[in-house]
Amino acid sequence: MSERREPAREHVTGVFGKRVQRREDARLITGRGRFLDDLGGNALAAAFVRSPHAHARIRDIDVAAALDVDGLVAIYTWEDLPGVLAEPLPLLIPHPALTHGRTAYPLAREVVRHVGEPVVMVVARDRYVAEDACSLIEVDYEILKPVVGVEEAAQAAHLVHEDVPGNVAAHMVQEVPAPDGRSAREAIEAAPHTLAFRLDIERSACTPLEGKGVYARWDADDESLRVYSSTQTSTSVRMAIAAKLGLPLPKVEVIAPDVGGGFGVKIVHPWPEEILVPWAARLLDREIKWTEDRREHFISSAHERAQVQYVRVGFDDDGRVLGLDVNILHDNGAYTPYGIIVPIVTSTQLLGPYKIGAYRVEFSSIYTNTVQVTPYRGAGRPQGVFCMERTMDRIAAHLGRDRTDVRAANFIQPDEFPYDQGMTFQDGRPLIYDSGDYPESLRMLKELIGWDSFPAMRDQAAAEGRRIGIGVGCYVEGTGVGPYEGGHVQVTSDGRVHVSTGLTSQGQGHETVFAQIVATELGVPFEKVSVVTGDTRRFGYAVGTFASRAAVVSGNAIALACRKVREKALRIAADALEADPRDLEITDGVVHVVGAPSASIPLSTIAVLSNPLRYAFDDETRRATQFASAPSPDRPPVSEGEEPGLEGRDYYSPIRSTFASGMHAAIVETDPLTAEIKILRYAVVHDCGKLINPMIVEGQIHGGVAQGVGGALYEKMVYDQHGQLLNASFMDFLMPYATEVPRIETTHLETPSPLNPLGVKGAGEAGVIPVSAVIAAAIEDAEGIPIDRMPISPSDLHALRLAR
Amino acid sequence: MNHHITLVVNGVVREASVPARRLLSDCLRHDLGLTGTHVGCEHGVCGACTVLLDGEPVRSCLTFAVTVDGREITTVEGLATGGELSPVQRAFAECHGLQCGFCTPGFLCTATAFLRDNPAPDDEEVLEAISGNLCRCTGYQNIIKAVHRAAEIQAEEAG
Amino acid sequence: MKPPPFDYHGPASLGETLRVLAEVGPHGKVLAGGQSLIPLLNMRLAAPAHLVDINRVAELDTIAAEPGGVRVGALARHAAVERSAAARAVQPLLGQALRLVAHPVIRNRGTVVGSLVHADPSAELPAVLALLGGSVRLARLGGEREVAAAEFFTGPLESAVAPGELAVSAFFPALPERSGTAFCEVARRHGDYAVAGVAAAVTLDEDFRIAAARVACVSVGPVPVVADVTEVCGPRPAASVGWDVDWDAVARAVQDRIDPEEDIHATATYRRHLTGVLVTRALKSAAHEAGHGEQGEL
């Protein structure tokens, strides 16, 4: 592991930074993708009886009626689970503040704590039959009082977990004093102006178009297990399965096939099904597959976003924040398998591009009888940015100043990097921003959206009886968290370059982007490079795809592995060409002496030379013999410290996160009569350091903004007081169609990260982060009514108008 | 009780023995092994399962296989002719109209039928045509671009 | 989400269909386009023992446009009616409403008659039938009856179709000369069922004064709510629809008739307000169309 800072080799082939078309598409546009449910055509199907109640004690499970179903293979309840499998699922990310972390059992034991919790697993000939059997299983429940709504839960009239007092999973306070040593509360008291208000954000969810799924094959002769899972982390699923089933790690392989979107929900692991399906496959010695359906995804995966925030802020006449005090109630649902990452991210990333005089943030993470809360694209940032940006707008309104001027007054300046926010980030490391140029970003955004000419536009619209408003939002996003990723690069004697990394892909175009890095670093044609991700047979150590980390962490690991390969290739070539390695260059897969193009040797030949075992299977091997020097009888064929083959493996472990940033602006129109809300324009300035493939980055932004628009205007999970999810379908959970998403105008700013060899920062989550804040600001501007709660529907806006 | 049905799928006569309740989506995917058609909701909203029934796009998750016994079905696997990608397929790749690719087969089938009936659509017509398909990844902008681009490619190749 | 098992019947003629329906009686359900029934089956919210699939009964696939109105057979798909120039000419409201029904791909399969029988209080076509005073023809083994719209919709997702009966066609009457229609709605997303929606029909007299004005509202009651607003509107010269009519009074008259409920998408208050706004919009647009737009600006 190393932190070298050579610049990327753009000059060699030039694909780095280009709008290269995607590798993945050829199979995906012809129906040849391999998604989870496309595999295992002959596998048995699993289905689950899930709790219809939000909170209940299981008195009895009667499976008798299901036993007659033709095609039924097996029925399992918690009682059937052996050993560690019967224990609660792991708590992945413990934290000292998480004093009462709780996780579910793979199948409910005694108590169910949300609608959708799995109670019985059924295995049958196909999914139709499995569902028939499920519908005949009778579970006798004693209904307990459900706890719904984070404020009710905080009152703790009833408990979600008997042994968790107050329903409080975690409580945490972070405090950053002002430079003069004053606390945030003191700074606010002493400030010329103060404001206090409450903000609300409701629940949404990742909702990838493909649900989760697991397919397991047990090989009885080999005593090994192969599992396919629609996961964001195959390496960790593998370790979980090995541990839970008591199998030696090398006997378990986990593969993430094509995955139809993740957005966070598939980073959680192991899902109950990820260990139950392999367990049953081994027990029954049959292939088994579980494909999550849409209703299951709504009621038994994960949600995010819901928070109540109480804000107090003190500021001066220019709008500079002198003290900020935020108290957050975070609804974590029924369990905390993923710890308290979300509220920690909210608390820290709330600061955005600003220098806040003194900051105090306190959160309570609270249990409710609802689906568990784990990261969804943005992972707590949208809430934090909502808080800070609404605060900036309130300050501007209070002072009668331009909203962008107030932001500019608080910006960290370009010459202040690295900038230490004085806090601890989600990875346990100091929150130090690496680079950025916020004033320039704001300037570009104002120009793009036409901020300064907007008043004229508003007047024009008003003259036509139309109401329009403009809003802006800024964010900073820590990306590319550690601890590490690895890359392996191998050149074979046919000249092909095989690359693998352990993290997974869900549509981000990693096969393309990583091939661009390799082509550039190694000096080989892009077409010769093939990339495999998320397959533990190819790469065993990885963390996973989340926190916008793939390009940063795997990208740099692969670049470093390439540099190893390059070094070795040049060494062998120097030997063969009798040249100084420093005079060698690789172009188009051929090593040549700079200035003497005839003195050259292709990498394919070097691949042959790198291996003393030289059976002449192909032309390349035969040709290579002309370069082979006679082996020295005094040395072993493979010298000490050397390995056969032209390959390299390296890891990249970032010292800290890199900090991408961006600013969005929107112009919205509200209908004075129907209260319908329409986004007329949406503009994005985005800075993720060096761009590897602008086309792909823009695609990520478009998708993120669309999800943000969903979260701002359409999507929310609505629970009733009994803990029933009222809109567990695409009919009523309103994911936007093309007709609801505006055209997104994007511009890039590139402030390279000084922290990694490629100078890149993450781009995956950015688009979604500030959207609710921006849309709320624009509606507020159009209507002149404070918008404190998102999402907002026409009906909500109508209610606000009536209450005015 | 199983029903014996015959479908002409992508120009090939295919037979299957299915229970009456077998959804066309499952019949294509599991009985006939054509897994290109995807299933994202099974209640008609997402459009991932869209296939062409006698040339017209329909939701295969809201159609029983027995109902369409004897009819012609085109799936994403049948859009390319003789190994050559159709204009719609090429345009989607060219315009980065897909990310995870799960929704893509539905969009491709919908757009193919649409451009056959309306070879030179305007923005609003394109939007209406794809308005019943959900995509969680792309934000639709490049999908819209791809449909226009496909119209262009089609016109270039016809002229 | 897979449908429960059922016995399948695929009759090829109307006679056979009626025989099967008589046999299975209350245990049977008709399968038309399946765009409402199959989602319910997939979610196991319905579990009929017998399904009678009418998709092979070609004689039901008819659209007959005559001067008096349009008769739509049970197998006519939304898309076919929407595209039928003859149907649109006789009763333009059909096309205006169908554009708002779901998405084009759903309309390729869903049937107009199926939509009426399904009787969703948020659906557009029941409001159209109710507004126009149309009817549905119900056939059973050995008999037939024509049920007027006012009696056809009996409650949310409930219609007058009795066990053993098939709705064979629906009749959408034409309007007199100098009539215009409109359908205005607000849905959360394009293509969704409406939060509120109003169908309107306006007929002008020879002096282009409002002679008749009716609206039908969706999503604000258990069945489409029809209101005759001729009295409140007219008779006033259509040339001055925009100035003379007391639109607030018209909106109030309709708002008094509806009984909206709150759900996850909207409050009852908003639905009531919205219906008022849409009543005005729809009536203005219909009056405009009735005068062929010659009679001045809105």
Ligand SMILES: Cc1cc2nc3c(=O)[nH]c(=O)nc-3n(C[C@H](O)[C@H](O)[C@H](O)COP(=O)(O)OP(=O)(O)OC[C@H]3O[C@@H](n4cnc5c(N)ncnc54)[C@H](O)[C@@H]3O)c2cc1C
């Ligand atoms: C995503 C989506 C969005 C939609 N949005 C809308 C919308 O905005 N507005 C809207 O109006 N509709 C909407 N629909 C419903 C659509 O219009 C349906 O097509 C329609 O409601 C039912 O018609 P069908 O032919 O599909 O009936 P089916 O689903 O086949 O049947 C519906 C019911 O009617 C009965 N039935 C059908 N035909 C007959 C008959 N001839 N005789 C006796 N009984 C019969 C069936 O037994 C069943 O109970 C939507 C559907 C989907 C999937």
Ligand code: FES
């Ligand atoms: S799977 Fe058919 S529409 Fe979603």
Ligand code: FES
């Ligand atoms: S590309 Fe992933 S859902 Fe559309």
